[in-house]
Amino acid sequence: MKEQKEVTLDRDLGLWSALALVIGTIIGAGVFVRQSAVLDDAGSTSMALFAWLAGGILTITAGLTIAEIASQMPETGGLYVYMERIYGKLWGFLSGWMQIIIYGPAMIASLGAYLAILLSDFFGFPSKYNAILAIGTIVLVGILNLFSNRYGATFAIITTICKLVPVAALIIFGLFFGKENAFGQSLVHVHQSAGNFGVAILATLFAFDGWILVANLGGEIKNPRKLLPQAITFGILAVLAIYLLVSYGVYRSVPAEQIHRLGTSAIPYIANQAFGQVGGKILSIGIIISIVGCMNGKIMTFPRIMYAMAKRGQLPFSKTLSYLHPKSHTPIFSTVAELLIVTVMIIFSNADRLSELCIFTVYCFYVMAFVGVFLLRKRNPNQHRVFSTPLFPITPILAIGGSLFVIVSEIMSDLPGVLTSFIFVAVGIPVFYYETKKYRESQAEAAKEESLDKEN
Known part of the structure; x- marks a missing residue:
């Protein structure tokens, strides 16, 4: 036990590593496969570009808001720690529980499943091996x-x-x-559901x-x-610029x-037309x-939440899950558990649906x-902040509005799924009370x- 207490996480990641994790964790396959979906929902190329811009602006407001909290609570666990400090241990636990038991694993599994399809197409493997390919790739990245x-x-x-x-x-x-006009092309006459700008922003x-996983x-x-x-901040801005430029390039092509x-x-299709069959292969690579990099970011970050929760004795097998390897200084058992x-x-499940x-x-x-952010400023009005959210309170209000838009959209489009997600979270409540009592x-x-030892 004495040796374990001396082992701590290595604080050696610099700005470039953190930036790469933000950009790499956001950019998976979405920028390549969602172009048509966003265009269909927006109804025109102009509105599609505005949808990408609007989504990016809302994400930046969210990032700038969280950045203020992150600067005050720079600890392992991210959102889990923020929720615990602001609202109490139960809310912190529930946010962490949802991420490590369902959301994080489902996101990683979805990436693995899509990656397996691409690998099968690229190398000509039979589709019956997709599950093995997905698991194998995830395990390799996990070992790293x-x-x-x-x-x-x-x-x-x-x-x-x-x-x-x-x-x-x-x-x-x-x-x-490119020879096309990136602005003004309309889809209204060919797609009946076109013109739903809100759905396009949601996509x-x-x-x-x-973006928040680096925390x-x-x-x-x-x-x-x-x-x-x-x-x-810079990671989200870079991704926004990439998404806008890719979309503009696609609509021009x-x-x-x-x-x-x-x-x-x-x-x-664009790659094949522009660069031939070789270009198509290069794009596939x-x-x-891109997906492997995105997967790496998630496998690197989600086990840190499990580790932080285990350090507080809030999970079954907390002693094991909070173990740090004495040489690598990484939470190896939390990583293995997540995998x-x-x-x-x-x-056994549909990971896309779970995510x-x-x-x-x-x-x-x-x-x-x-x-x-508002609560912290009210509680600590005189606290020095290394980073303050720009244009406060407009920025966090926009972030709240964007998130409420997603929440309302989910309720309207998938009420059974919303109720199911509540069940996932609710299961964590008895776990929290039982494990907290046992830890105390x-x-x-x-x-x-x-x-007694001191008395003796």
Whole structure:
């Protein structure tokens, strides 16, 4: 026990590592496969570009709001820690529980499943091996994250750079060789459900999701009070610029009606037209690397929440889950536990559906965190802040409004799913009280034994 207490997380991640994790965790396959969906919902190329811009602005307001909290609470666990400090241990636990049991594993499993499809298409594997490919890839990335956090961070930087190559190719081709008008092309006459601008923004918000996960590494970032806000802010801004430029390039390259007909095949079609079959293969490799990088960011960050909760004795097997390897200084058992949950989801459930179910609860906790900025300022009016949310209170109000928009949209479109997500969260309540009681009893027993030892 004495050795374990001496082992701590390594605080050696710099700004570039944090930036790579923000960008790499956000950009998965969404920028490549959602172009047609956003265009269909928006109804025209102009409105689609505005939808990407609106989604990015709402995400930036969310990031700037959380950045103020992150600068005051630069600890491992991110949102879980913020909720605990602002609203109490139960709310903190429930936000963490939802992320480590359902949302995080489901997101990783969904990425693995989509990656397996791409790998099967690229190498010509039979689809019956997709589950094995998904699990195998996830395990390999997971093994990388059992070593020092420097390896995961380095991998994040490499994959982020690699994924920007096909992105840059699409942007350059569209800007300099595209012949279509990126503004003003309409889909109203070919798509009956076109023109739903709100749904288009909703689709882009999901494509921006993942920016907050870098906060889970607050205990491993150098000077986190300064670097966390910078990584979140500049990371989101970079992703917004990439999404807008890719969308503009796509709309310049192919007529809107053809993008609608091609659906998720629109960008592979552009690559083949622009660069031939080799270009299509290169783009496929870029998407594969993009997903692997996104997966790495999630596998690196979600186990940190489990570790932080276990350190407080709030989970079954907390002693094991809070263990840090003496050489790598990483929570190896929390990482393994998260990978086991992911594997079970891939084999026995629909991970895409599970991740969709949790969107509602994730945004409920987002709203509470955004409101928390007002509460913290009221509680500590004279506290010095290393970072303050710009244009306060407009910025957090916009962040709250964007999240409420997602919440209301989810209730209207998927009420059974919303109720199911409540069940997932509610299951954590008895777990919290049982484990908290057990932890307090064990602490009291340990204190009693220590007192007796001193007397003797």
